[in-house]
Amino acid sequence: MTTKVGVIGASGKMGSEVCRAVEADDDLELVARVVRGDSLGALVDSGAEVAIEFSIPDSVKDNAAFCLRNGIHTVIGTTGLTSGDLDELGGLAKKHEANCFVAPNFAIGAVLMMEFAARASPYFEVAEIVERHDKEKLDAPSGTSLRTAALMNEARTKPWDTPVGGKESLPGARGGEVDGVHVHSLRTPGSVAHQEVILGSPGQTLTIRHDSQDRGSFMPGVILAVKRVSSLEDLTVGLERLLDL
Numbered sequence: 001m002t003t004k005v006g007v008i009g010a011s012g013k014m015g016s017e018v019c020r021a022v023e024a025d026d027d028l029e030l031v032a033r034v035v036r037g038d039s040l041g042a043l044v045d046s047g048a049e050v051a052i053e054f055s056i057p058d059s060v061k062d063n064a065a066f067c068l069r070n071g072i073h074t075v076i077g078t079t080g081l082t083s084g085d086l087d088e089l090g091g092l093a094k095k096h097e098a099n100c101f102v103a104p105n106f107a108i109g110a111v112l113m114m115e116f117a118a119r120a121s122p123y124f125e126v127a128e129i130v131e132r133h134d135k136e137k138l139d140a141p142s143g144t145s146l147r148t149a150a151l152m153n154e155a156r157t158k159p160w161d162t163p164v165g166g167k168e169s170l171p172g173a174r175g176g177e178v179d180g181v182h183v184h185s186l187r188t189p190g191s192v193a194h195q196e197v198i199l200g201s202p203g204q205t206l207t208i209r210h211d212s213q214d215r216g217s218f219m220p221g222v223i224l225a226v227k228r229v230s231s232l233e234d235l236t237v238g239l240e241r242l243l244d245l
């Protein structure tokens, strides 16, 4: 028995790679490719059991809500969802008995980077995150950097030291801040997904770095989520929840 899968955002960089990965997997059957302007009804008509969402931050919530309301398990890779959006999608999942899985980053190396950064956080005083993506990326900072900062903050019991270094004469020079973790977003042509977490304490620096050189890095995580989503509960956030770390 194969699982029927529909892809939303199928013509995008991630969507087209995901279509290829689904087609290459003997346990999965690609039954719908939804591109901008198409009706999401095609997913229902095709009998899709799982939808994979890789569109844009402005449309991801409505697309996912449609899938869940129609009883289709949904795997979301598009970034930009707020915690309020996640609560809403979790509520729809519960109500309609379709599960929702969201990962800001499907690359195993990125998940390990987040895990290592969280583990190291209690032992340092300052933290900076530098993320780099393609210049076309529609949101900043990246979902991965926000998730990394959240996990690092959860792992600590005391506040970070947040040095500004005197006057910030150029507004934004110290980046954005997530409860003491400074986040810097670089946008350069040709980048895929790159992040460094830099932790400091007197006399030492620990740098944890991950690079996705191409979109193939995300596919094993996406396929794993597609295969597991029906056995999860309501809303699950983070690929680490599917891995035995």
Ligand SMILES: NC(=O)c1ccc[n+]([C@@H]2O[C@H](COP(=O)([O-])OP(=O)(O)OC[C@H]3O[C@@H](n4cnc5c(N)ncnc54)[C@H](OP(=O)(O)O)[C@@H]3O)[C@@H](O)[C@H]2O)c1
Pocket: 008, 009, 010, 011, 012, 013, 014, 015, 034, 035, 036, 037, 054, 055, 056, 057, 059, 063, 076, 077, 078, 079, 080, 103, 104, 105, 106, 107, 137, 193, 218
């Ligand atoms: N979680 C992860 O591991 C991960 C990894 C990489 C990227 N991402 C995220 O995935 C998302 C997509 O990235 P990408 O690089 O593939 O971007 P992309 O190449 O710009 O693809 C987005 C696609 O969505 C389509 N689209 C726009 N509005 C739509 C709608 N209402 N319904 C259906 N499709 C719609 C676009 O169509 P048009 O071209 O016609 O506008 C485009 O084909 C971004 O949010 C990115 O940050 C996540």
